[in-house]
Amino acid sequence: MAASTLTEVARLAGVSPATASRVLNGSxxxxxxxxxxxxxxxxxxxxxxxxxxxxxxxxxxxxxxxxIVHDIADPYFAAIARGVQEAAREQRRMVLLATTGGxxxxxxxxxxxxxxxxxxxxxxxxxRSCRDEDQDGNAELAAELDRYCRxxxxxxxxxxxxxxxxxxxxYHVVEVPNQELAGRLATExxxxxxGDFVIVGGPEGLLTSDDRVRGFQDGLExxxxxxxEVLRSAFNRSxxxxxxxxxxxxxxxxxxxxxxxxxxxxxxxxDVMAIGAAAALxxxxxxxxxxxxxxxxxxxxxxxxxxxxxSTVRLPLEDIGxxxxxxxxxxxxxxxxxxxxxxxxxxITGEVTLRRSTEAAA
Amino acid sequence: MAASTLTEVARLAGVSPATASRVLNGSxxxxxxxxxxxxxxxxxxxxxxxxxxxxxxxxxxxxxxxxIVHDIADPYFAAIARGVQEAAREQRRMVLLATTGGxxxxxxxxxxxxxxxxxxxxxxxxxRSCRDEDQDGNAELAAELDRYCRxxxxxxxxxxxxxxxxxxxxYHVVEVPNQELAGRLATExxxxxxGDFVIVGGPEGLLTSDDRVRGFQDGLExxxxxxxEVLRSAFNRSxxxxxxxxxxxxxxxxxxxxxxxxxxxxxxxxDVMAIGAAAALxxxxxxxxxxxxxxxxxxxxxxxxxxxxxSTVRLPLEDIGxxxxxxxxxxxxxxxxxxxxxxxxxxITGEVTLRRSTEAAA
DNA sequence: AAGAAGTGGGAACGCGCTTTCCCAGCCAGT
DNA sequence: ACTGGCTGGGAAAGCGCGTTCCCACTTCTT
Numbered sequence: 001m002a003a004s005t006l007t008e009v010a011r012l013a014g015v016s017p018a019t020a021s022r023v024l025n026g027s028x029x030x031x032x033x034x035x036x037x038x039x040x041x042x043x044x045x046x047x048x049x050x051x052x053x054x055x056x057x058x059x060x061x062x063x064x065x066x067x068i069v070h071d072i073a074d075p076y077f078a079a080i081a082r083g084v085q086e087a088a089r090e091q092r093r094m095v096l097l098a099t100t101g102g103x104x105x106x107x108x109x110x111x112x113x114x115x116x117x118x119x120x121x122x123x124x125x126x127x128r129s130c131r132d133e134d135q136d137g138n139a140e141l142a143a144e145l146d147r148y149c150r151x152x153x154x155x156x157x158x159x160x161x162x163x164x165x166x167x168x169x170x171y172h173v174v175e176v177p178n179q180e181l182a183g184r185l186a187t188e189x190x191x192x193x194x195g196d197f198v199i200v201g202g203p204e205g206l207l208t209s210d211d212r213v214r215g216f217q218d219g220l221e222x223x224x225x226x227x228x229e230v231l232r233s234a235f236n237r238s239x240x241x242x243x244x245x246x247x248x249x250x251x252x253x254x255x256x257x258x259x260x261x262x263x264x265x266x267x268x269x270x271d272v273m274a275i276g277a278a279a280a281l282x283x284x285x286x287x288x289x290x291x292x293x294x295x296x297x298x299x300x301x302x303x304x305x306x307x308x309x310x311s312t313v314r315l316p317l318e319d320i321g322x323x324x325x326x327x328x329x330x331x332x333x334x335x336x337x338x339x340x341x342x343x344x345x346x347x348i349t350g351e352v353t354l355r356r357s358t359e360a361a362a
Numbered sequence: 363m364a365a366s367t368l369t370e371v372a373r374l375a376g377v378s379p380a381t382a383s384r385v386l387n388g389s390x391x392x393x394x395x396x397x398x399x400x401x402x403x404x405x406x407x408x409x410x411x412x413x414x415x416x417x418x419x420x421x422x423x424x425x426x427x428x429x430i431v432h433d434i435a436d437p438y439f440a441a442i443a444r445g446v447q448e449a450a451r452e453q454r455r456m457v458l459l460a461t462t463g464g465x466x467x468x469x470x471x472x473x474x475x476x477x478x479x480x481x482x483x484x485x486x487x488x489x490r491s492c493r494d495e496d497q498d499g500n501a502e503l504a505a506e507l508d509r510y511c512r513x514x515x516x517x518x519x520x521x522x523x524x525x526x527x528x529x530x531x532x533y534h535v536v537e538v539p540n541q542e543l544a545g546r547l548a549t550e551x552x553x554x555x556x557g558d559f560v561i562v563g564g565p566e567g568l569l570t571s572d573d574r575v576r577g578f579q580d581g582l583e584x585x586x587x588x589x590x591e592v593l594r595s596a597f598n599r600s601x602x603x604x605x606x607x608x609x610x611x612x613x614x615x616x617x618x619x620x621x622x623x624x625x626x627x628x629x630x631x632x633d634v635m636a637i638g639a640a641a642a643l644x645x646x647x648x649x650x651x652x653x654x655x656x657x658x659x660x661x662x663x664x665x666x667x668x669x670x671x672x673s674t675v676r677l678p679l680e681d682i683g684x685x686x687x688x689x690x691x692x693x694x695x696x697x698x699x700x701x702x703x704x705x706x707x708x709x710i711t712g713e714v715t716l717r718r719s720t721e722a723a724a
Numbered sequence: 725a726a727g728a729a730g731t732g733g734g735a736a737c738g739c740g741c742t743t744t745c746c747c748a749g750c751c752a753g754t
Numbered sequence: 755a756c757t758g759g760c761t762g763g764g765a766a767a768g769c770g771c772g773t774t775c776c777c778a779c780t781t782c783t784t
Contacts, residue, residue: 003477003513005770016734021772032732047509052478053424054770056415057739067459073444073680075437075664082435085461094475097429097459099447113456115365116414147409151365237667272664279667302437302634302664305599305641318435367740378764383742394762416740419769731780742769750761 004046013042024050056118063093065325066114066122070102074236075300076270076317080125080158083321091329093120102126104137111144114153121154121170121328125321127235128160131205138163145171156324160207172327174320174348178208179215181313181350182297185267186219188352189295189311192360195263197228200243200277202235202269209235212269212297228267240273244280251292252284264292265358271296271303271312278310278357293358309355320348366408375404386412418480425455427687428476428484432464436598437662438632438679442487442520445683453691455482464488466499473506476515483516483690487683489597490522493567500525507533518686522569534689536682536710540570541577543675543712544659547629548581550714551657551673554722557625559590562605562639564597564631571597574631574659590629602635606642613654614646626654627720633658633665633674640672640719655720671717682710 010020015035022029023036024043030036042048056062067084069077081097088095096119098110107124114122122145130138142164145155149167156172165171186197199216202209217227231246233239244266251264268274274296278288288294288308296303299314323346372382377397384391385398386405392398404410418424429446431439443459450457458481460472469486476484484507492500504526507517511529518534527533551559561578564571579589593608595601606628613626630636636658640650650656650670658665661676685708 006772007770017771018734018736018773019732022733025772027772029732035733049474049477049509051419051480051770052475053415053418053480054739055772057413057419057741058770058772060739062415064458071444072434072447073437073440073663075435075440078435078437078440081459082433082461085434085459094479095459097443097447097457099444112411113414115411117456118413118415147365147411275667282669300664301435302637302662305637306667307644307669369740379741380743380765381763383740384763387742389742391762397763413740416769417742419771420740420742422769726784728783729781731778733776733778735774735776737772737774739772740769742767744765744767746763746765748761748763751759753758754756 003051004048006048006050009039009043009046009048012046013039015039024048025055060118061120062118064096064114064117064119065091065093065328066096066098066110066117066119068098068100068107068110068122068124068126070100070126072097072099074272075302076272076298077125079301079317080321080324083318083323084123084125084325085321086318087322087325091325100126102129104129104134104141108137108141108144111141111148115144115148115151119153121156121325122148123321123324123328124155124157124162125324127206127208128157128163129205130163130207131203134205142166154328156327158320158324170328172324174324174327176208176315176320176348177350178211178297179218181315181352182212182215182267183219183222185295185297185311185313185352186216187223188354189265189267189293189358190220190223190225192354193263193265193293193358194360195265197225197265197267198247199228199230200240200247200266200268200273201230201232202239202273203232206235209269216267233273235270235273237272237276240268240276241280242276243268243273244277245284247277247292248281248284248286251281251286263360266292266294268294268296271298271300271310274310274312275303275306278306288357289359293360295358299353308357311354311356311358314351314353316348316350319346323348365413366410368410368412371401371405371408371410374408375401377401386410387417422480423482424480426458426476426479426481427453427455427690428458428460428472428479428481430460430462430469430472430484430486430488432462432488434459434461436634437664438634438660439487441663441679442683445680445685446485446487446687447683448680449684449687453687462488464491466491466496466503470499470503470506473503473510477506477510477513481515483518483687484510485683485686485690486517486519486524487686489568489570490519490525491567492525492569493565496567504528516690518689520682520686532690534686536686536689538570538677538682538710539712540573540659541580543677543714544574544577544629544631545581545584547657547659547673547675547714548578549585550716551627551629551655551720552582552585552587554716555625555627555655555720556722557627559587559627559629560609561590561592562602562609562628562630562635563592563594564601564635565594568597571631578629595635597632597635599634599638602630602638603642604638605630605635606639607646609639609654610643610646610648613643613648625722628654628656630656630658633660633662633672636672636674637665637668651719651721655722657720661715670719673716673718673720676713676715678710678712681708685710
């Protein structure tokens with residue numbers, strides 16, 4: 001990757017590199033019109049492209065923002081990524097992508113890599129985990145993030161703070177009211193449903209999943225329903241599918257008994273799992289919502305055409321990404337309270353969306 | 363973004379920066395064991411993180427690979443991005459993301475930005491367009507790419523070469539046999555379907571769409587069927603939906619006539635459009651495949667649980683991303699024919715996958 | 725008309741790192 | 755014992771740019 005340099009441009013224009021630099025990027029000092037034109041002309045006759053690395057080195061800031069997701073092909077993360085991308089464009093910065101599969105160790109590496117690249121800020125989108133085996137990883141991740149922040153980096157994490165992180169300067173958390181929304185979903189569901197509830201959750205310790213489970217149980221309790229049983233499996237489509245198979249077996253067993261089969265309403269802690277579970281039920285010959293109702297969480301766009309339409313909680317994924325990114329933007333000036341506030345992200349809120357998949361069978 | 367520097371580490375370890383540099387990254391020269399240990403210890407006692415920008419500047423190569431997509435939230439691109447990401451990790455590089463919405467002008471800007479950042483290579487995943495209004499944009503994009511290649515950059519574009527690009531050095535195209543596969547889909551569909559075909563395509567001039575349309579027509583012709591009518595709309599879900607509404611109206615009109623309603627098989631040039639079309643039909647009270655069959659293209663993972671299961675052409679999206687990325691990797695040595703070949707990407711092939719959505723109604 | 729204030733351009737240093745070149749020791753060879 | 759080839763470490767020159775400082779020159783003061 002060689003290319004023409006500022007010095008070459010300057011030489012061609014017959015000026016000093018300093019002058020060339022001043023005209024080719026917004027500097028405080030504006031060289032004279034005629035000279036500026038000469039430089040600009042020289043620049044594009046040479047096809048000059050400024051070296052962002054050198055600029056970054058000199059200015060010590062890179063215009064990069066790092067995004068950490070579990071898996072970019074997961075529509076949940078893809079939607080967030082879109083928001084991040086948009087906000088980044090607003091700020092005229094580029095996004096650096098890292099996918100980690102969810103392990104704190106890999107997340108730590110990603111943070112280190114971003115730090116090495118001197119990314120101005122980092123957005124962490126994956127769910128936090130507090131499982132025992134992630135203990136060490138979390139600690140290391142927290143340490144890495146702290147160091148990054150101490151060096152002036154800004155980080156935003158969606159959902160939960162990184163377990164053990166202590167940095168306060170430049171450390172933002174975009175709160176997602178998973179628990180509250182799950183609670184609302186539970187109560188609304190309960191209003192139209194007399195049968196039992198089962199929760200299909202992710203692995204214990206996955207904070208996002210745990211919040212949704214807890215919120216749902218709370219909601220149930222608030223309306224005087226007994227707590228739902230919780231099935232744990234992977235936080236993705238196949239996890240949902242497996243849980244779905246188990247439930248299908250159970251439903252069929254119950255149905256063959258003589259007592260009236262109790263209707264079951266399944267709450268999967270995210271849409272993708274819900275779809276997996278639904279697929280499993282269907283593969284076992286069960287129909288939704290006739291044989292079991294099912295609800296998800298997230299309201300993934302691509303899944304909205306799914307039939308039966310999935311009851312879920314709409315989360316403004318794109319906004320979440322956008323807000324997280326904006327939160328890491330340079331504050332205008334701490335002096336001006338009003339302007340400073342406008343930079344602070346709006347509060348995230350979701351919306352329970354009941355659809356066909358949980359309509360009580362007539 | 364300040365942090366401790368190599369010089370500081372060197373000073374703490376009581377060696378010269380040169381030595382510190384040699385031990386902290388793979389250099390040809392390996393300093394003595396004791397010295398190396400001292401340096402390493404100094405490094406992590408200081409929490410040293412090398413400045414990739416400075417490294418890049420000195421080595422003139424950044425370890426960055428730029429990825430250009432239309433929209434990262436589109437599952438098609440997300441899947442490709444996953445492949446790119448994986449390959450990038452293999453090569454210990456990071457991916458820089460740019461989403462352009464499909465316009466050549468924005469793509470050109472993205473290329474320029476990547477060039478500025480001195481990305482080692484660029485992968486362009488979006489479909490090429492040859493519409494008249496994109497003429498100028500394409501030319502500029504081509505020029506920008508040429509310059510990038512001339513400066514030693516490597517680019518891979520999936521599907522079609524950029525219209526007007528002339529660079530040969532370091533310019534790869536990952537061929538996707540859209541036309542052939544669409545043809546095969548047509549013939550296999552025709553084998554089980556006596557009625558008419560309609561194609562729901564993207565805007566004319568979108569090369570990927572055009573290829574699939576053309577291939578489908580060719581396939582039809584090969585088996586002696588008359589060409590399908592082509593409806594054009596946006597290359598996304600809502601485009602499919604709109605086309606679906608039109609078709610629904612047509613189907614219903616035909617049905618109300620006295621002649622037996624001719625069965626219709628709709629081929630949407632990508633899965634997302636197919637889903638949109640299906641949703642439209644359903645919203646008009648039509649059922650699939652009873653009232654109309656429908657097929658897509660891509661076999662998007664998230665859509666596989668869609669009901670009725672969508673007939674489509676499976677494309678190894680992730681591999682496409684992977685191959686494109688690998689194609690831009692530094693060749694080992696042109697001298698060694700065998701090794702050189704192994705770096706060249708495998709050939710992309712797809713697979714016609716017939717499912718429920720096109721089962722002839724009994 | 726002489727000095728102050730202002731304007732516009734250049735020289736030079738530094739950002740953090742790699743890499744070439746050089747030099748001081750060390751070994752083996754005659 | 756003396757020299758030639760190695761080895762391992764340091765000095766220094768960039769990589770491409772931003773920026774501070776400095777200087778020559780113009781324009782407005784009293």
